[in-house]
Amino acid sequence: MSVTAAAGFRAAGAVAGLKPSGKPDVALVVNDGPRRDAAAVFTSNRCKANPVLWSERTTGDGKVDAVVLNSGGANCYNGPEGFQTTHASAELVAELIGGAAFDVAVCSTGLIGPLLDRPKLEAGIRAAAARLSSDGGNAAATAIMTTDTRSKEAVTHADGWTVGGMAKGAGMLAPGLATMLVVITTDAVADPATLDAALRTATRTTFDRVDTDGCMSTNDTVLLMSSGASGVTPDAADLASAVTAVCADLTKQLWTDAEGAHHDIEIAVAGAATEDDAVAVGRSIARSNLFKAAVFGKDPNWGRVLAAVGTTDAVFEPERIFVSMNGVQVCRAGGTQAGEPSENVDMSGRHLLVEVDLGAGDAAATVFTSDLTHDYVHENSAYST
Amino acid sequence: MSVTAAAGFRAAGAVAGLKPSGKPDVALVVNDGPRRDAAAVFTSNRCKANPVLWSERTTGDGKVDAVVLNSGGANCYNGPEGFQTTHASAELVAELIGGAAFDVAVCSTGLIGPLLDRPKLEAGIRAAAARLSSDGGNAAATAIMTTDTRSKEAVTHADGWTVGGMAKGAGMLAPGLATMLVVITTDAVADPATLDAALRTATRTTFDRVDTDGCMSTNDTVLLMSSGASGVTPDAADLASAVTAVCADLTKQLWTDAEGAHHDIEIAVAGAATEDDAVAVGRSIARSNLFKAAVFGKDPNWGRVLAAVGTTDAVFEPERIFVSMNGVQVCRAGGTQAGEPSENVDMSGRHLLVEVDLGAGDAAATVFTSDLTHDYVHENSAYST
Numbered sequence: 001m002s003v004t005a006a007a008g009f010r011a012a013g014a015v016a017g018l019k020p021s022g023k024p025d026v027a028l029v030v031n032d033g034p035r036r037d038a039a040a041v042f043t044s045n046r047c048k049a050n051p052v053l054w055s056e057r058t059t060g061d062g063k064v065d066a067v068v069l070n071s072g073g074a075n076c077y078n079g080p081e082g083f084q085t086t087h088a089s090a091e092l093v094a095e096l097i098g099g100a101a102f103d104v105a106v107c108s109t110g111l112i113g114p115l116l117d118r119p120k121l122e123a124g125i126r127a128a129a130a131r132l133s134s135d136g137g138n139a140a141a142t143a144i145m146t147t148d149t150r151s152k153e154a155v156t157h158a159d160g161w162t163v164g165g166m167a168k169g170a171g172m173l174a175p176g177l178a179t180m181l182v183v184i185t186t187d188a189v190a191d192p193a194t195l196d197a198a199l200r201t202a203t204r205t206t207f208d209r210v211d212t213d214g215c216m217s218t219n220d221t222v223l224l225m226s227s228g229a230s231g232v233t234p235d236a237a238d239l240a241s242a243v244t245a246v247c248a249d250l251t252k253q254l255w256t257d258a259e260g261a262h263h264d265i266e267i268a269v270a271g272a273a274t275e276d277d278a279v280a281v282g283r284s285i286a287r288s289n290l291f292k293a294a295v296f297g298k299d300p301n302w303g304r305v306l307a308a309v310g311t312t313d314a315v316f317e318p319e320r321i322f323v324s325m326n327g328v329q330v331c332r333a334g335g336t337q338a339g340e341p342s343e344n345v346d347m348s349g350r351h352l353l354v355e356v357d358l359g360a361g362d363a364a365a366t367v368f369t370s371d372l373t374h375d376y377v378h379e380n381s382a383y384s385t
Numbered sequence: 386m387s388v389t390a391a392a393g394f395r396a397a398g399a400v401a402g403l404k405p406s407g408k409p410d411v412a413l414v415v416n417d418g419p420r421r422d423a424a425a426v427f428t429s430n431r432c433k434a435n436p437v438l439w440s441e442r443t444t445g446d447g448k449v450d451a452v453v454l455n456s457g458g459a460n461c462y463n464g465p466e467g468f469q470t471t472h473a474s475a476e477l478v479a480e481l482i483g484g485a486a487f488d489v490a491v492c493s494t495g496l497i498g499p500l501l502d503r504p505k506l507e508a509g510i511r512a513a514a515a516r517l518s519s520d521g522g523n524a525a526a527t528a529i530m531t532t533d534t535r536s537k538e539a540v541t542h543a544d545g546w547t548v549g550g551m552a553k554g555a556g557m558l559a560p561g562l563a564t565m566l567v568v569i570t571t572d573a574v575a576d577p578a579t580l581d582a583a584l585r586t587a588t589r590t591t592f593d594r595v596d597t598d599g600c601m602s603t604n605d606t607v608l609l610m611s612s613g614a615s616g617v618t619p620d621a622a623d624l625a626s627a628v629t630a631v632c633a634d635l636t637k638q639l640w641t642d643a644e645g646a647h648h649d650i651e652i653a654v655a656g657a658a659t660e661d662d663a664v665a666v667g668r669s670i671a672r673s674n675l676f677k678a679a680v681f682g683k684d685p686n687w688g689r690v691l692a693a694v695g696t697t698d699a700v701f702e703p704e705r706i707f708v709s710m711n712g713v714q715v716c717r718a719g720g721t722q723a724g725e726p727s728e729n730v731d732m733s734g735r736h737l738l739v740e741v742d743l744g745a746g747d748a749a750a751t752v753f754t755s756d757l758t759h760d761y762v763h764e765n766s767a768y769s770t
Contacts, residue, residue, distance in 0.1 A: 047695030047703045047719075077691055077703070077720030112688025113720060218692050289674070289757075290765050297766025303497025306462055307603050310432030318432045318462070334432075335462030335498060372674075372766075374759050380675050381682025381757075 002153030003029050004137035005164030006187040008227025011136035013143030016124020018072025018116060024143035025072040026124035029183050030097055030132055031065055035228030038064035039196035040105065041203055043220035049076030050086040051106040052219060058090070058102050062192025064225050065103040067183055068093045068125060069144050071168070073110040076218045085118050092122055096129040107181045107221045109146055109168060141166035144181055147259055147379065154249035156242045161188040161230040163242040167250040180207060180254060182222040184246055187230035190239055198240040199224045206247040209279070210255050210368045211286040222247075255368040256350075260376030263295050263347070265369045267354045273361035277314035281356060282367030284308045292372035295352060300345040302331040305356065320359030326352060387522035387538030388414050390549030391572040393612025396521035398528030401509020403457025403501060409528035410457040411509035414568050415482055415517055416450055420613030423449035424581035425490070426588055428605035434461030435471040436491040437604060443475070443487050447577025449610050450488040452568055453478050453510060454529050456553070458495040461603045470503050477507055481514040492566045492606045494531055494553060526551035529566055532644055532764065539634035541627045546573040546615040548627040552635040565592060565639060567607040569631055572615035575624055583625040584609045591632040594664070595640050595753045596671040607632075640753040641735075645761030648680050648732070650754045652739045658746035662699035666741065667752030669693045677757035680737060685730040687716040690741065705744030711737060 004011050009031055013024040031038075040059040042052050058064070068089050075082050090104040108116070131139070141151040145168050152167040169180030190198070203222055224243065234242075256264045267285050272278035285291060288308040294301035302323045309321065323331035328345045332338065352371075370376075389396050394416055398409040416423075425444040427437050443449070453474050460467050475489040493501070516524075526536040530553050537552040554565030575583070588607055609628065619627075641649045652670050657663035670676060673693040679686035687708045694706065708716035713730045717723065737756075755761075 045692060045695040046697075046701075047691045074688070077688060077716070079718075079721035082720075112686075112692065218688075218695065289761075293762050293765035296762060299766065301497075303459070303462060303603075306432045307430060307497065310430040310603065312431075316431075331462070333464075335467075336464035372762055374762055376674075377678050377681060377757055377759055377762055380678035381684065 002137035002166040003185045005155040006162040006185045008229030010132040011140040012128040012131040013139035014127035017120045027069040027140035027143040028128040037226045039199045040223045049219040050083045051108045054086045055105040065099040067105040069107040073116045074112045075108040076112045144168040152253040154246045156245045160232040165246045184224045189228040189233040198243045201240040202244040202247040206251040258370040261370030263371040268366045270364040271357040272363040273315035275363045278365035286369035295371040298347040300325045315360045316358040322357040324355040387551040388570045389522035390540040391547040391570045393614030395517040396525040397513040397516040398524035399512035402505045412454040412525035412528040413513040422611045424584045425608045434604040435468045436493045439471045440490040450484040452490040454492040458501045460493040461497045529553040537638040539631045541630045545617040550631045569609045574613040574618040583628045586625040587629040587632040591636040643755040646755030648756040652752045655749040656742040657748040658700035660748045663750035671754035680756040683732040685710040700745045701743040707742040709740040
């Protein structure tokens with residue numbers, strides 16, 4: 001059900017024909033109220049796509065009536081006409097649902113550069129609007145897929161209120177954020193500031209900790225909309241917790257569907273002086289092509305883990321570092337003590353847990369990545385052709 | 386001739402049996418003087434191998450009699466016994482050539498973790514010492530190869546003096562520095578401070594600008610030794626220029642022999658506010674797996690170039706960026722003006738010149754990288770097995 005699990009929301013998906021495959025490529029999520037509070041976070045990439053430039057402005061006042069999303073094109077780096085397409089989409093949605101364009105958020109995903117076919121997009125938006133329903137969550141989640149192999153949806157029910165969400169994203173998953181579009185809805189009553197705090201709490205430890213290929217997208221958007229239709233005003237901490245649960249669920253779905261991956265690698269860093277140190281170390285390992293290629297080869301190469309740790313500014317001494325892979329302690333005290341045999345590490349499954357203890361404090365963090373495979377190279381060398 | 390092109394040096398290569406292949410794996414370069422001035426730079430990785438820990442200390446006084454290098458093992462993260470092996474190597478070389486262990490530098494390259502077989506290594510060092518000759522440069526350069534497909538040697542002759550050098554390195558090529566071992570020799574007369582200045586001038590714009598896979602090694606060493614045998618004391622600027630020429634030549638040889646690469650990508654960034662900005666932008670593009678995979682697929686995907694630029698802190702406005710590939714201006718004014726058709730870019734050759742103009746100033750820098758290929762994944766997933 002995803003975005004329509006919470007009361008007060010309708011959604012739909014439709015075929016605009018932006019994707020050569022003819023699969024659904026336009027999604028619409030409408031908040032029927034009674035409230036229309038919202039919060040959003042966007043990519044930190046300084047080269048931003050037109051829909052991000054638009055939505056940053058329109059969500060800034062904490063009010064969003066609807067969001068229209070398309071796959072089949074990023075609408076990015078294509079000049080004034082591209083921005084006008086984004087604007088025209090918002091105007092059309094506003095006209096169809098009765099509202100103002102400035103209260104409509106827009107998201108796009110796909111290839112950077114080309115213009116979107118505006119007549120096709122507008123026809124798709126009209127088709128989606130005609131199909132809006134309170135059980136359209138799955139149709140919307142399906143319409144935003146690109147190289148995703150499955151739709152991503154999550155729901156958490158609380159005491160009289162609900163948080164639901166959908167996401168897309170399979171490549172370019174990196175901090176702040178990934179090529180991900182995420183829409184989260186709730187029927188809880190919450191003002192924009194409370195929603196913003198809940199969303200930032202949630203993304204900091206979920207979407208921001210996925211780093212499948214180190215590449216940061218131009219289009220990332222995570223939008224949280226509240227209808228207030230439940231009439232329940234939860235405690236801010238409970239709301240943050242529920243939003244975090246949905247984001248964590250969607251994060252796991254994104255992580256385990258990364259382009260071309262054969263292993264889902266969970267890098268749990270402990271014993272760090274600070275949480276920032278733990279994240280920096282986890283991210284450095286997650287971005288080591290040599291380590292990621294070794295995992296693809298089922299080689300528990302802890303030397304490449306230490307080499308990646310060594311490139312960070314984190315507090316540590318090499319000879320205090322312990323590394324385990326799937327429970328086998330292959331590196332003890334930075335190699336100064338004999339570790340367990342690497343052959344004991346079972347890497348036949350899809351999940352690999354890499355535990356790194358820096359021996360420098362009590363802070364911890366987990367970063368999620370994927371291995372570097374022939375399929376990754378293939379998918380990303382053939383994408384635009 | 387490489388390291389023996391300059392007068393006052395002898396070199397040799399020998400088979401110690403550290404490499405399973407039985408190929409040469411120990412090299413020795415001896416400075417016969419009359420002077421023995423030296424300077425060195427090392428990896429900035431904080432997890433350093435035993436030979437780096439040793440050589441940082443022994444080169445600090447600006448005097449080096451000889452350097453012994455081995456392939457077939459990095460001698461890294463293997464505890465006190467590994468460091469003792471490094472120390473024992475230096476002691477043995479000192480005994481064989483008549484000198485002090487503290488004046489012998491040591492370099493190792495190969496797999497991280499395992500101990501080197503000390504008896505084998507010592508027998509190899511004895512064999513190399515017995516074979517030292519003033520035309521042993523090529524034998525030494527061959528003995529330090531790992532996954533290199535060819536030996537790397539360079540020579541520059543100046544007015545009565547010479548600079549020569551050898552290098553190895555094919556993977557883990559990244560800043561500060563790569564998995565590279567480099568020995569440069571000169572018969573010019575120069576004190577350690579002058580050599581140090583020349584070496585740092587040279588490495589800043591050569592080895593430090595190769596970034597084939599973003600991974601930083603634990604063993605990188607660049608050593609410059611001067612015998613003074615020519616009797617000529619060149620101007621410091623001339624010396625720096627000659628050392629830079631040799632380093633640039635070796636850099637190009639390393640870059641164009643990167644593991645698994647199908648394209649040598651030269652990223653020339655201009656119009657930057659500062660040289661640091663230009664380097665940061667070039668490096669960010671060089672580390673974008675998505676861009677590198679696109680190049681492998683012969684896809685001139687400038688959107689991925691802009692996405693990489695956008696992740697930096699450099700001064701720029703997206704709509705002022707121009708991008709050319711092999712002379713075809715595929716992106717004009719950040720996509721706000723129509724670029725030349727991507728189909729016009731000929732990517733059939735091995736070399737790809739990517740020119741990025743940030744439109745923010747007059748500074749420029751060039752970074753050298755490789756594409757991300759199936760062969761890279763294959764080589765690095767199978768390396769230790």
